[in-house]
Amino acid sequence: MSKLLVAEIPRECGDCPIRHRAVCARCEADELELLDQIKYYRTYEAGQTIVWSGDRMEFVGSVVKGVGTLTQTMEDGRRQVVGLLLPSDFVGRPGRETATYDVVATTDTVMCCFRKKPFEEMMVRTPHIAQRLLQMTLDELDAAREWMLVLGRKTAREKIASLLSIVARRDATLNLHAGGPIEFELPLTREAMADYLGLTLETVSRQINALKREGVIELKGKRQVTVPDFDRLSEEAGDDSDGGMLS
Amino acid sequence: MSKLLVAEIPRECGDCPIRHRAVCARCEADELELLDQIKYYRTYEAGQTIVWSGDRMEFVGSVVKGVGTLTQTMEDGRRQVVGLLLPSDFVGRPGRETATYDVVATTDTVMCCFRKKPFEEMMVRTPHIAQRLLQMTLDELDAAREWMLVLGRKTAREKIASLLSIVARRDATLNLHAGGPIEFELPLTREAMADYLGLTLETVSRQINALKREGVIELKGKRQVTVPDFDRLSEEAGDDSDGGMLS
DNA sequence: GGTTTGCATTGATGCAGATCAAACGCGCGA
DNA sequence: TCGCGCGTTTGATCTGCATCAATGCAAACC
Structure with missing residues (x-):
């Protein structure tokens, strides 16, 4: 097959x-x-x-x-x-x-x-x-x-954003991405995501759709994800973005 | 000092x-x-x-x-x-x-x-x-x-038991322990345990005392722990004990 | 001895996320 | 074209742990 x-x-x-x-x-x-x-x-x-x-x-x-x-x-x-x-x-x-x-x-x-x-x-x-x-x-x-x-410490929403952020970053570097919206295929089922994040698949579904409703991500079908603003996503993930403030 | x-x-x-x-x-x-x-x-x-x-x-x-x-x-x-x-x-x-x-x-x-x-x-x-x-x-x-x-997947009680189990095991091997109850000093404050386990210190306190009440562990003071039956503790931790059933 | 200080325990209440239950949508083979 | 199955969404309800708030308790210091 x-x-x-x-x-x-x-x-x-x-x-x-x-x-x-x-x-x-x-x-x-x-x-x-x-x-x-x-x-x-x-x-x-x-x-x-x-x-x-x-x-x-x-x-x-x-x-x-x-x-x-x-x-x-x-x-x-x-x-x-x-x-x-x-x-x-x-x-x-x-x-x-x-x-x-x-x-x-x-x-x-x-x-x-x-x-x-x-x-x-x-x-x-x-x-x-x-x-x-x-x-x-x-x-x-x-x-x-x-x-x-x-x-251990992040909320369901932050967990989802963290996962998307990781996949987006890896995808972007692999394809020598340079600025603009990042687009990629989510390689995991809702269940696999849940098992990665320590959540249930229902919670994963709800939070993904919440992020979509609020414009943090866009979805084509159930798997094709577009991230219009990567910094926004990082922020949702609770990552220190700090935009270069660090010495 | x-x-x-x-x-x-x-x-x-x-x-x-x-x-x-x-x-x-x-x-x-x-x-x-x-x-x-x-x-x-x-x-x-x-x-x-x-x-x-x-x-x-x-x-x-x-x-x-x-x-x-x-x-x-x-x-x-x-x-x-x-x-x-x-x-x-x-x-x-x-x-x-x-x-x-x-x-x-x-x-x-x-x-x-x-x-x-x-x-x-x-x-x-x-x-x-x-x-x-x-x-x-x-x-x-x-x-x-x-x-x-x-x-990601364990309950508060299992988390506590897992932590105690790890410290007990390390302590036992370090001191060439051979059978019988294991005794050791818990090297962490309730807060540090909470931060390790992804819990709050209140939950840590409650669960430790629950394990004590039910005889899984004994406490002298707040830190000195005795584990009368290590297998019992492992079971509480949700570890595969399997007692040699595995091929 | 009293007071401070730093953990630890205990209790009351609220909420995020689990659980249970249904329905949706879409590809695929008959 | 139908309907079957699987992944997903959506809704209603439940609950384990967080949160907020005292209180306890022993060592350290005056």
């Missing part, structure tokens, strides 16, 4: 896995060749589970196209999304055998994968890959901690 | 910073010597801020004794603790100039510090330090994500 073609795989995925987020200038030709040897692509349909929590992980990799979530579930069914996977994000944990979370594709998704064992061996032999991975992990840690503030 | 003496500094802090959590078997004599040259101790009183968010970080290090928090504050004063710092935890972020969070000592605290610049240089020359740091950061990331589930 997957409608993704190999032709759609972005060019920049050709080389170093680390290049997805930021160019790794120190990757040498022979390293790239080695990486190419252990590299392969996998495609997933919307809704498909990529990895089950507890399963043996046999690869690491990064998202090339599409969106996924890292999800944790309690015995009684309460669910929390603990991470969003947007294009360029890294998945997998070197040095750990089994997955800690469910990884689910929320849209049709292409992953660039590396067999775990050879990748780990390469990490040992190539120090700057470990160093780059450390940077990426520290970024993820910052993101997780920022999200703790969202979950 | 600090009543901590040099004599109280634990022995195992003498060598590799990475040794605090787990012995780093690969540290060689000359590396240890190098680390010793850039190492120094700092003590802080309860309530003292170790680093202000936005400040220049001039050291990294790990907690030797005492407890601290990483805190994020919104403009309007809402506060969220995004990380607990227990003995052996690492503080600071190699490769970043300024601190992202307030670091606050909640009890009298001893830190083992390394000047940041030389430490970073050492990291480049000594790959396994970066690798060890990567492991530690991945552990922290897991902890942060587990906490996202707590913040």
Whole structure:
């Protein structure tokens, strides 16, 4: 059923896995060749589970196209999304055998994968890959901690605005956006958003429509979002905008 | 005012910073010597801020004794603790100039510090330090994500039980505890707990006393906690106890 | 001893968001 | 074209926790 073609795989995925987020200038030709040897692509349909929590992980990799979530579930069914996977994000944990979370594709998704064992061996032999991975992990840690503030202290409206703000920002940087209204496709169902934000899907629906009524966002259909004024959205999210007042 | 003496500094802090959590078997004599040259101790009183968010970080290090928090504050004063710092935890972020969070000592605290610049240089020359740091950061990331589930989906009572459970577990492993009731000093004020759990201090107080009334915990004074049955506490926290049912 | 000061507890009340319940709308296969 | 199913919206009601306001209580200081 997957409608993704190999032709759609972005060019920049050709080389170093680390290049997805930021160019790794120190990757040498022979390293790239080695990486190419252990590299392969996998495609997933919307809704498909990529990895089950507890399963043996046999690869690491990064998202090339599409969106996924890292999800944790309690015995009684309460669910929390603990991470969003947007294009360029890294998945997998070197040095750990089994997955800690469910990884689910929320849209049709292409992953660039590396067999775990050879990748780990390469990490040992190539120090700057470990160093780059450390940077990426520290970024993820910052993101997780920022999200703790969202979950612990923000109102439903602020939570929604925070989520939209994050997706909008990522989308804008990915497409080298320069000023003007930002437009993007919301890659999550109301339920997935609720699970990310610690809300119910009903509350998500109500708050999104409230933001729409008040002109903070515009909606075409249920998923296509336009943000006419990003600063306004940030303000709704409760982020320090501070417009450069900081020293 | 600090009543901590040099004599109280634990022995195992003498060598590799990475040794605090787990012995780093690969540290060689000359590396240890190098680390010793850039190492120094700092003590802080309860309530003292170790680093202000936005400040220049001039050291990294790990907690030797005492407890601290990483805190994020919104403009309007809402506060969220995004990380607990227990003995052996690492503080600071190699490769970043300024601190992202307030670091606050909640009890009298001893830190083992390394000047940041030389430490970073050492990291480049000594790959396994970066690798060890990567492991530690991945552990922290897991902890942060587990906490996202707590913040997003658990009830006030479960939140309290989760916090007690974490502190109890850390305390038990640190003191090589073997069976029987666990006893420890709660290192946080009601307010700090509230800020960690995304609650108000009143709710924290009520729920703690509810757990006490129902015999899940015992209290001596306001801080000294006894956990007669750790499994019972885990259950209250909503953790999968599963007692070995899992394959 | 009295007073201050800084947590912690306790009680009364209100509200944001959960829960329960229905209906809508839209794509898709028969 | 119909109707089925899934994601979404909308409405009515309930409730867990926040909020506001005292009060308690022990250590520190005069």
